[in-house]
Amino acid sequence: MLYRESGQFKTSYEADQAILPIPQDRWFLMAVLLIAYLVIPAVSSEYMLQAVLIPFLVFAMAAIGLNLLLGYAGQLSLGTGGFMAVGAYMTYKMTTAWPDMDIIVVFLLSGLCAAGVGIIFGIPSLRIKGFYLAVATLAAQFFLSWMFNKVEWFYNYNPSGTITAPPRTVFGHVVTGPEATAETRYMVALILVTVFALIAKNLVRGRVGRSWMAIRDMDIAAEIIGFKPYQTKLLAFAISSFYCGIAGAMTLFLWLGSVETEAFAINISFQVLFMVIIGGLGSILGSFLGAAFITLVPVLLTNAPQLAGLQMATDLQKHLEVMIFGGLIIFFLIVEPHGFARLWQITKEKLRRWPFPY
Amino acid sequence: METLHAVFVAPWLDMWEAPVFFAEVFVSGLLTGVMYSLVALGFVLIFKASGTFNFAQGVMVLFAALTLVGLMEKGVPVWLALILTAVVMVVLAIVIERVMLRPLVNQEHIILFMATIGLAFFLEGFGELIWGSNVKRLDVGIPEEPVMIKGVLLNSFDIWAAAIGAILVAGLAVFFHKTPIGRALRAVADDHQAALSVGIPLKTIWIIVWSVAGIVALVAGIMWGGKSGVQFSLSLIAFKALPVLILGGFTSVPGAIVGGLIIGVGEKVAEVYWGPLIGGAIENWFAYVLALVFLLFRPQGLFGERIIERV
Numbered sequence: 001m002l003y004r005e006s007g008q009f010k011t012s013y014e015a016d017q018a019i020l021p022i023p024q025d026r027w028f029l030m031a032v033l034l035i036a037y038l039v040i041p042a043v044s045s046e047y048m049l050q051a052v053l054i055p056f057l058v059f060a061m062a063a064i065g066l067n068l069l070l071g072y073a074g075q076l077s078l079g080t081g082g083f084m085a086v087g088a089y090m091t092y093k094m095t096t097a098w099p100d101m102d103i104i105v106v107f108l109l110s111g112l113c114a115a116g117v118g119i120i121f122g123i124p125s126l127r128i129k130g131f132y133l134a135v136a137t138l139a140a141q142f143f144l145s146w147m148f149n150k151v152e153w154f155y156n157y158n159p160s161g162t163i164t165a166p167p168r169t170v171f172g173h174v175v176t177g178p179e180a181t182a183e184t185r186y187m188v189a190l191i192l193v194t195v196f197a198l199i200a201k202n203l204v205r206g207r208v209g210r211s212w213m214a215i216r217d218m219d220i221a222a223e224i225i226g227f228k229p230y231q232t233k234l235l236a237f238a239i240s241s242f243y244c245g246i247a248g249a250m251t252l253f254l255w256l257g258s259v260e261t262e263a264f265a266i267n268i269s270f271q272v273l274f275m276v277i278i279g280g281l282g283s284i285l286g287s288f289l290g291a292a293f294i295t296l297v298p299v300l301l302t303n304a305p306q307l308a309g310l311q312m313a314t315d316l317q318k319h320l321e322v323m324i325f326g327g328l329i330i331f332f333l334i335v336e337p338h339g340f341a342r343l344w345q346i347t348k349e350k351l352r353r354w355p356f357p358y
Numbered sequence: 359m360e361t362l363h364a365v366f367v368a369p370w371l372d373m374w375e376a377p378v379f380f381a382e383v384f385v386s387g388l389l390t391g392v393m394y395s396l397v398a399l400g401f402v403l404i405f406k407a408s409g410t411f412n413f414a415q416g417v418m419v420l421f422a423a424l425t426l427v428g429l430m431e432k433g434v435p436v437w438l439a440l441i442l443t444a445v446v447m448v449v450l451a452i453v454i455e456r457v458m459l460r461p462l463v464n465q466e467h468i469i470l471f472m473a474t475i476g477l478a479f480f481l482e483g484f485g486e487l488i489w490g491s492n493v494k495r496l497d498v499g500i501p502e503e504p505v506m507i508k509g510v511l512l513n514s515f516d517i518w519a520a521a522i523g524a525i526l527v528a529g530l531a532v533f534f535h536k537t538p539i540g541r542a543l544r545a546v547a548d549d550h551q552a553a554l555s556v557g558i559p560l561k562t563i564w565i566i567v568w569s570v571a572g573i574v575a576l577v578a579g580i581m582w583g584g585k586s587g588v589q590f591s592l593s594l595i596a597f598k599a600l601p602v603l604i605l606g607g608f609t610s611v612p613g614a615i616v617g618g619l620i621i622g623v624g625e626k627v628a629e630v631y632w633g634p635l636i637g638g639a640i641e642n643w644f645a646y647v648l649a650l651v652f653l654l655f656r657p658q659g660l661f662g663e664r665i666i667e668r669v
Contacts, residue, residue, distance in 0.1 A: 076468065124650060128657045130467070131411045131608065135600045136653060139646035142597075146643050150636075266597070270475060277472045319487040326479025333476065334461040337469045 003351040019201055036190060041183045049182035050255075056295045057189040058250045062268075063275040063287035064200050065243025070273075071282035072204050073236035074216025075125050076133055079140035080244050080272045082121075085264035086114040086144060087245030088252040089154045092163040096156060103168040103176060107192070107249045114245025115238040117144070122237025126230050129219075141269055145261045164258035176253040185254040192250065196243060201284050203239070212236055213282075244272075278332055280341025289340035297325060369631035382512075383630050384623055389516035391622020392523040393585075396578040397599035398606065398614040399527070400571040405608045406547040407567040408459070410470045414478040416596020418572055421485040422447055423579030423588045427496050428489040440576075447572030455565045482593060491590060496583035519581045526577055527615060530570070534611075539566060547609070601649035607659030616660060621645045 003024050010016045020026045044053065062080060069075050090110035095103060121140035125133055148154050155163050167177030174180045175188045203209050211232045214222035223229050252259050271294055279290020301321045336343055350357075373380045397419060404412040425446050429439040458473055505514045534540040545553040546563045554560055582592055602621050606613025628644050658664055 070468075124653060128653050131471070132604050132653060132657065132659075134411075135604045136646075136650050138597070138600060139643060139650045142643035142646055146640070274472065274475070277468065281468075315491060316487065319483045319491070321483070322479050323483025323487060326476045326481070326483060329476030329479065330458055330473050333465075333469055333473045334458070337462070337465050 003348065003354070005352075019205070033194070037187075041186060044186075046182050049186050052295065052299055054182070054186055054189055054255045056291055057186070057193045058247050058255050059272065059275060059295055060288050060291040061193050061196060061250060062244050062247035062272045063279065063291045064197060064284060065240045065247060066272050067276045067279075067281070067284065067287045068200060068204070068212070068243065069236050069240035070276055071280075071286075072209055072216060073212040073233060073240075074219075075122070075233060075236060076130065077137040077140075077237075077240070078134050078266070078269045078273065079121060079137040079144075081264040081266060081268035082141040082144035083114045083118055083241040083244035084248030084251060084268065085148055085261060086117045086241075087111060087248030088259060088264065089148050089163065089248075090114070090245070091249040091253060092165070093154060093156075095166060095168060099166070099168075103170060103253070107246055107253075110249050111242040111245040114248070115242040118237040118241025118244075119234050122234050122241075125233045125237065138266075141266055145264060148261045162258050162260045163252065165253045168253075176257075178257065189250055189254045192246065196246065197284060197288075200243070204284070208235065274329060278329065278339055280339030283339070283341035285344065286339050286341030289344070293340065297328060301325065364635055365632070372631060383626050385512060386516065387623035387626030388619055389512075389520050389622070390626065391619035392520040392615075393578070393581055393618075394595075394598050394602045394622055395615045395618025396523050396526070396574065396581060397595055398602040398618055399530070399611065400574045400578065401599060401603055402606075402608065402611055402614045403530075403567055403571045403574065407543055408470075408546075408564055409467060409550075410459075410474065411467065411608075412571065413471060413474040413596065414481060415571065415575060416593040416599070417478040417481045417485075418447075418450075418575035419579045419582065419595065420588070420590065420593040421450075421481045421579075422572065422576035423496060423583035423592060424485045424489045424494075426576065426579065427494045427583065427588050430496075431494070443576055444573055447576055448569040451565050451568030451572050454568055455561060459564055460561070478593070482590070486590070493587045493589040494583075496580065496588050515584065519585075522577065522581070526574065527611070530574075530611065533570075543567065598645065601645035604649045604659055605652055607661045610659070610661035613659055613661035621648065624648050 005022045005024075008023065010021070015021070020029060040053065041049075062084060065083075066077065066080050069077055087107075087110050090113040091106050094106045094109060095101065098106075117140075121137060124136045128136060149161065155161055165176045167174055167179055169175065170188065173184050175184050204212070211222070211227045214225070214227050215229055215232050215236075219229050222232075248264065251263065256263060275290035275294045276287060277290070278293055279288070280286025298321060301324055302317075305317060332339075397415065400415040400418065401412060404410055404415070422443055426439055426443045429442055430436065434442065454477065458477060459470075462470055462473055501514050501518070503514055505512055505517070532540075534544060542553070542558045542563055543566065545556070545558055546560065550560065553563075578595075579588075579592065582595060586592070598621075599618075602614060602617040604617075605620060606615070606617025625641050625645050625648075629641050633640050653659075
C-alpha cells in the first residue's frame with residue numbers, strides 16, 4: 001500500500017537511471033540520513049558513540065572497500081587489516097611530518113599510499129585465483145604488520161611502538177586527539193562514510209563497476225569481449241585498498257586515538273570479511289548492514305548478562321561470546337547465504353504487495 | 359656493497375664454514391616441516407573430498423589437544439584418553455556434517471569457507487569453555503632428551519614426531535589406495551556427481567573425511583601440544599600451514615608433505631642466516647612470501663592438479 005511504484009512514470013533518462021528510482025526509497029534514505037546527522041549526535045551518549053557508532057562507521061568503510069574487491073571484482077582478499085594499517089601509519093607519518101596540512105587531505109593521501117600497496121599485493125591476482133589468492137593476500141597481512149612493528153621510522157622511533165593521533169583541526173573544530181569530543185569525531189566519520197559510500201555506489205553502477213563484474217563472473221570471457229583483466233583487477237585492488245586505508249586512518253584518528261599493529265591483526269581482516277559476506281556480496285547497502293551486525297553483536301553479547309541480571313566470570317563470558325558469535329555466523333549463512341542485502345530485497349518485494357498479497 | 363655482501367655472500371660463507379651448525383638448522387627445519395605437513399594434511403583431506411577450504415583445521419588441532427589434556431587431567435589413562443578423544447572428533451565430524459554442511463550443500467565455496475571460520479570461532483569458544491584457557495602441559499610419554507646423530511644435536515621428541523608423521527602419512531596412503539572407502543573417497547574427490555551416480559553416499563563420505571581430518575588434527579595436536587604446551591596459540595599454526603598448502607597444491611597429499619618440508623627448512627634457514635639483517639622475527643611472513651613468489655611461476659602449486667579453464 002505504502003510501498004508501491006504503480007503510477008510513477010519516468011519522463012527522462014536521468015530519472016530512470018537515478019540511484020534510487022522510487023520516491024519511497026529516497027524518502028526512506030533521507031530519513032535515515034536525517035536521523036544519522038541530526039538526531040543521533042543529539043541524543044547519543046559518549047559510550048554509545050565511542051563503542052558502537054564510530055566503530056560501525058569505520059568498519060562500514062572497510063567493508064565497502066572489501067566488498068568492491070570481493071563482491072564486485074570477485075578477488076578474495078584476507079589482507080584488509082594490513083591495508084588498514086598502511087592507512088593508519090601513513091596518516092600518522094604525514095601529519096607529524098607536515099602538521100599544517102589539513103587532516104582530511106592527509107587522510108586522502110594516505111588512502112592513496114594504501115592503494116599503491118594494494119596494487120603491489122594485487123599483482124599475483126593475474127596468475128592465481130580463489131583460495132590461492134586469499135592465502136597470497138595473507139602475505140600482505142603478515143608482512144605489513146611485521147614491517148610496521150619492526151621499522152621504527154613508521155612510529156617516529158618512540159620506544160613504546162604505539163602511534164597516537166595528535167590534535168588536528170578542521171574549520172576550527174578539534175577533530176582528533178584527546179580533546180576531540182565523540183560527537184565531532186562521529187560527524188567527521190559520518191561525512192567521510194557518506195561521501196565515499198556515494199562514490200562507491202556510483203563506481204559500481206558505471207563502466208568501472210561493470211568491468212569488475214564481468215571479470216568476477218568469468219574472467220576469460222570478459223577478456224575476450226575486451227576488458228583488460230590486469231588493469232581491471234589492479235584497479236579493484238587499488239580502490240579497495242584506498243577505502244581500507246581511509247578506514248585504517250579513521251581507526252586511529254577518529255576511533256581509538258592510539259594504536260599498535262595489534263589493532264590491525266588478522267582478526268580484523270576476518271571480521272571485515274564476515275561483514276561483507278553476512279551483509280551481502282556485491283551490495284553497498286549490505287556492507288552497512290553487515291558492519292552493523294558484526295559491530296553490534298559483540299556489544300550486545302557483552303552487555304546481555306548484565307541486562308538479564310546474570311553474574312558471570314569474565315573469562316567464561318568471553319568464551320561464551322566467541323562461541324555464540326561463531327554459532328550466529330553459521331546460523332545466518334545457513335538461513336540466508338546471500339546476506340542481509342537479499343533479506344532486504346525480499347522484504348521490499350513483500351512490502352510491494354502488502355497488505356493484499358494475492 | 360657492504361649490504362650486498364651481507365645479503366648475498368656472507369650467509370653462504372657461514373653455511374660453508376660451519377657445516378655441522380648448518381646441518382642442525384637444516385634438520386630442525388625438516389622436523390618442524392613435518393609438523394607443518396601434519397596440519398596441512400588435514401586441510402588437503404577435506405579440500406579434496408568436498409572442495410571446502412576448512413579454515414577450522416587449526417582450531418580442530420587445538421580442540422583435540424584440549425580434549426586430550428582435559429581427559430588426562432581427569433585421571434583417564436593415556437591410551438583411553440586417546441581413544442575417547444578420537445571418538446569425540448568423530449562425533450564432531452558427524453555433528454558438523456549434519457548441522458553445517460548439509461544445509462549448505464551446493465553453496466558457493468566462499469560461503470562454506472565463511473562457515474568454517476564461524477566453526478573455528480565456535481570450537482574455540484566451546485573448547486575453552488569446557489576445558490579452560492590456561493596453558494596446559496601435554497605429556498603422552500614421548501621421550502624428550504637431546505640425542506647426537508653423527509655430531510648433529512637433535513631433540514628426540516622431534517624425531518619421534520617426524521616418525522609418527524611418516525607413519526600417519528603412510529597409513530593414509532594405504533587407506534586411500536587399498537580400501538574400498540579410500541577408493542570411494544578418491545572418486546568423490548574426482549567428481550561429485552559421477553560419484554553420486556555410481557551410488558557412493560556423499561554424506562557418509564563427508565563424515566569419514568571430516569573424521570579422518572579430526573584424527574589427523576589430534577595427532578598434530580599431540581605433537582604441537584607436547585612441544586609448546588596446549589594453549590590458544592596452537593590454533594594459529596593454521597596460518598603456518600596455509601603457505602605449505604599453496605606451495606604443495608591444495609589437492610595433493612604428497613604436496614602437503616613436500617611443501618611442509620620446504621617451508622620448514624626455508625623458514626629456519628632464512629631466520630638463522632638472513633633474519634638478523636632485517637631485524638629478525640621474519641618467520642611469520644617469510645613462508646608466505648616464499649609461497650607467493652613460487653605461485654607466480656606455478657599457480658597450482660608443486661603437485662596440484664593443473665587448472666584448466668573452459669569458456
